[in-house]
Amino acid sequence: MNTMKDKLTSSVRKAKAGTAPQSKSEAVDSAAPPAAKPTEEKTKTRPTAVKKNTKQKTVSANSVKESSVELFPSRVWPD
Amino acid sequence: MAPYIIAIINQKGGAGKTTLAMNLAAGLTLRAKTIVIDLDPQGSSLQWAAMGTNAFSTPVEAVSGDWNAYGLRLKYKIYQYIVLDCPPSLDSHTSAQALLACDIALIPVLPSPIDLWASIKLSQEIEKTKKDNPDIHSYLVINQLEPNSALSNAMNEALKEFDIPVLQAMIRRRAAYRSAALEGISVYQMKGNGKRAVEEIEAIINEAIPL
Numbered sequence: 001m002n003t004m005k006d007k008l009t010s011s012v013r014k015a016k017a018g019t020a021p022q023s024k025s026e027a028v029d030s031a032a033p034p035a036a037k038p039t040e041e042k043t044k045t046r047p048t049a050v051k052k053n054t055k056q057k058t059v060s061a062n063s064v065k066e067s068s069v070e071l072f073p074s075r076v077w078p079d
Numbered sequence: 080m081a082p083y084i085i086a087i088i089n090q091k092g093g094a095g096k097t098t099l100a101m102n103l104a105a106g107l108t109l110r111a112k113t114i115v116i117d118l119d120p121q122g123s124s125l126q127w128a129a130m131g132t133n134a135f136s137t138p139v140e141a142v143s144g145d146w147n148a149y150g151l152r153l154k155y156k157i158y159q160y161i162v163l164d165c166p167p168s169l170d171s172h173t174s175a176q177a178l179l180a181c182d183i184a185l186i187p188v189l190p191s192p193i194d195l196w197a198s199i200k201l202s203q204e205i206e207k208t209k210k211d212n213p214d215i216h217s218y219l220v221i222n223q224l225e226p227n228s229a230l231s232n233a234m235n236e237a238l239k240e241f242d243i244p245v246l247q248a249m250i251r252r253r254a255a256y257r258s259a260a261l262e263g264i265s266v267y268q269m270k271g272n273g274k275r276a277v278e279e280i281e282a283i284i285n286e287a288i289p290l
């Protein structure tokens with residue numbers, strides 16, 4: 001009865017330890033790489049460049065995931 | 080009084096950052112002067128505010144370049160609340176600055192394993208941030224909850240692994256949140272259809288945001 005809860009919790013624990021859950025067939029050699037660290041830029045830089053911009057901006061292909069391909073919930077709760 | 084900065088952050092795409100940022104800001108606007116800063120190159124908050132014929136209740140602006148907490152507070156000092164809609168990445172100047180700048184980080188998470196795995200690193204980043212921003216508060220906000228699904232019910236145990244408290248107030252999956260974006264309004268402007276969604280956002284404000 002608690003299987004789902006236990007599975008979910010242990011999978012999150014694994015992800016936390018830097019080990020993504022692995023498929024059974026590739027369990028031998030494919031430990032997940034550690035997640036990238038954020039650049040540790042400090043707040044000493046100039047307090048500038050805050051600018052108004054009402055135009056839609058372009059997508060930076062490297063860092064940004066498209067939520068449209070990430071998530072297509074099939075059901076929406078009615079109001 | 081210095082602005083109170085609320086970062087809506089999660090490196091996982093599609094967790095509900097923009098949805099929470101825009102509706103939270105609308106709720107806060109009813110209480111005090113509020114602005115949304117769209118930090119995401121996708122520009123979703125800006126686009127949301129530009130939709131429809133009516134003006135969005137809250138101003139939405141973008142920042143660019145080498146901004147920091149000091150500059151942000153100075154530029155927007157007339158506002159009581161600054162809501163930061165962060166990009167789906169921790170690996171950027173923007174996200175690091177947002178965590179350093181904010182008084183509170185609200186982290187929307189979806190009740191799904193993949194989302195939990197992808198989001199867990201954030202709790203470690205927030206721990207690190209505490210060296211430079213020791214007063215930061217952070218909360219997980221469960222989004223797109225389906226109360227009768229087994230997975231949603233299994234979430235609570237798994238969320239304890241995050242070392243970040245979970246808000247009691249949660250957001251259900253509702254059509255109103257999507258319609259609001261399409262119309263360029265918040266759920267507060269939806270009249271009857273947005274009533275339950277408004278109650279959810281109000282519960283988040285009352286639980287997490289000092290007024």
Ligand SMILES: Nc1ncnc2c1ncn2[C@@H]1O[C@H](COP(=O)(O)OP(=O)(O)OP(=O)(O)O)[C@@H](O)[C@H]1O
Pocket residue numbers: 065066067068071076091092093094095096097098099119121123165166167222223224250251252253254256257260
């Ligand atoms: N509670 C909800 N009920 C129904 N739909 C929702 C809810 N929350 C978010 N959505 C929908 O899920 C999708 C992703 O939401 P949103 O854009 O707010 O996430 P995000 O974290 O800002 O994404 P990104 O990482 O791409 O910036 C959108 O289509 C949005 O309308």
Ligand SMILES: [Mg+2]
Pocket residue numbers: 096097098119123164165
């Ligand atoms: Mg977004």
